[in-house]
Amino acid sequence: MGSRVTIRDVAAVAEVSPATVSRVLNADQRVAPELRERVLAAVERLGYRPNSQARSLRTQATRVIGLIISDIQNPFFTSLVRGVEDTAQASGYSVVLANSDEDLGKEQQYLRVAAAEQMAGVILSPASSSRTRIGELVHEEIPVVTIDRRIAADVDSVAVDNVAGARRAVEHLLQTGASRVGIIAGPEDVSTAADRLEGYRAALRAAGLAVDPELTVRGDFRVDGGHRAAARLLDRPDRPDALFAANNLMLIGTLDAMAERGLTAPADLLLAGFDEMSWAGFAPPLTLVEQPTYEIGRLATQLLLRRIAGGTAAAEHVVLEATLKVRASSDLVRRAV
Amino acid sequence: MGSRVTIRDVAAVAEVSPATVSRVLNADQRVAPELRERVLAAVERLGYRPNSQARSLRTQATRVIGLIISDIQNPFFTSLVRGVEDTAQASGYSVVLANSDEDLGKEQQYLRVAAAEQMAGVILSPASSSRTRIGELVHEEIPVVTIDRRIAADVDSVAVDNVAGARRAVEHLLQTGASRVGIIAGPEDVSTAADRLEGYRAALRAAGLAVDPELTVRGDFRVDGGHRAAARLLDRPDRPDALFAANNLMLIGTLDAMAERGLTAPADLLLAGFDEMSWAGFAPPLTLVEQPTYEIGRLATQLLLRRIAGGTAAAEHVVLEATLKVRASSDLVRRAV
């Protein structure tokens, strides 16, 4: 490495000891102003940057937080990542990003890396609510906050009220005139999928309708799975008159399946989904339950930083509101106008 | 930190010196089989994991490579990231991901982090071909490989032949019957944008057509910019009879603008784009110039690893082929069938 500048070099130039240089840089008060001046000048002149490995070896603390998300391809996470980065950087932490791809093995591997690298903390969108294992992090006393989804372990979490969000969407579909609402639900072992399914059922029951198990089909939160699930519902002789897709990618699959069959919303059936989708400019505009993604990232990071600072209170579960945005895909009136 | 196991603990249990433990773990040949056994057993029993900070402090080499991409939201990068991760992991390196968001300031900051963390190398999709500054990395002798785009500096690069790809797409549009082809081009200071524009012009010239400057509109490689650019072209009194969008997100913006105006492809105009888009299930299926993204990531990582290992040859520029996939959006015949 190109003859890197060390703290000794700075000390030599400033004519003080390395200890004094360290004190100046770590804002230790008890250094004479004159020495401080000399040190800062030397740092400036030599372009000194502390070696972060040496520092964290000594202090036993890194200033890196890991962000492990379950699907980098899902735009839902993009603005969330930004919320995490902004908040972390404001506190002098840097963020490393990893993509578990909804794969437990990969997730495990990244969790292991986080433990090995002694990261200050980890924000995790777990691939499974029951089978994700954070034991290694717990063992190293590395704090964890889950986002979007919860797990069995006793850790902080930040998520939206998925039950209420889904319920609101399905109630809206019913009020707009649907009577047979199908749901393209998510994987069984993901908490958000379970919650959204529960919201769907609650809406039906509240409207005095029976929950027809035939109208619930599970996908995998991906485009293909959504496509297959939607196809099964659309090909039924008694086709549903409305569909609710439990996440954004599966809604794309649903639109795909509809297009293949020459069906459009809201003319042939009403359509609603979950998660923002402005990145995909579909016609018609889609009715969606939207989440405050940036805010989720920001709050999760705040919780994590508090833990890192030593908070030992009981696990905190922040629940934000998801808001229903009604657009043309479910709105016969607006469409008519 | 929960009483971490160190090399001394292992040495004590195995009744050897720390030096011997280190040699066993670093595959040093000259250790007696019996001692080796004892050490491995102790490592296993204690669940010992070397502290990577201490190791890289001593060896002056980390096993981390930085991957700085220009837009995490663009699915083009997803499979590329996978190519990088797989290849890096096979050689024992881990990958940290950063998103510059096409923002020179953010990019600068991540490059600085990479230098400060003494990363082994950096794979970069530069935000600008002329204003991206890799000076700090060069100074630290950290190798860099650019992907997708090139920069002025003398570093390895991996990209597709953007000129040929774009040319092929536009030639196809012309052969299918278009005579006035508009292009939604990318930002001026990104090499891929320049190359694709050149390919477009080459195709027109080869067909003996004049290049009408009115039919070239620049976007920003994002959905919104594509939307605005397409709107300008579509609202002309002499509307083009074909459009070529220089990347995937701008093609979405284009579809958006078309939908607003009640236009569909290929009936009203022929449509082709650049980059894979299977994630967005559009109807009609889109004609696209597709890149071997996984392969780009794999090759870039191989080049980087070679540099890290000490290769000092002249900068290498790998150029892969981009293949045109003709689908319904530009194919009047197939549509008719």
Place this chain on the structure above:
DNA sequence: GCTGGGCGAGAAATCGATTTCAGAAATCGA
């Protein structure tokens, strides 16, 4: 005038690994 307390700065220990160096044991050749 002497002692004790407080403060500022440097010397040295420390973090946890790798690697050099040196010494003991084993091997080899004559």
Place this chain on the structure above:
DNA sequence: TCGATTTCTGAAATCGATTTCTCGCCCAGC
């Protein structure tokens, strides 16, 4: 059998920072 060489192992130095320990100095209090 003896010396020379090689092989293996452990002690100690090292990487670059932080932090404890220690010491000298100054000032207040008696």
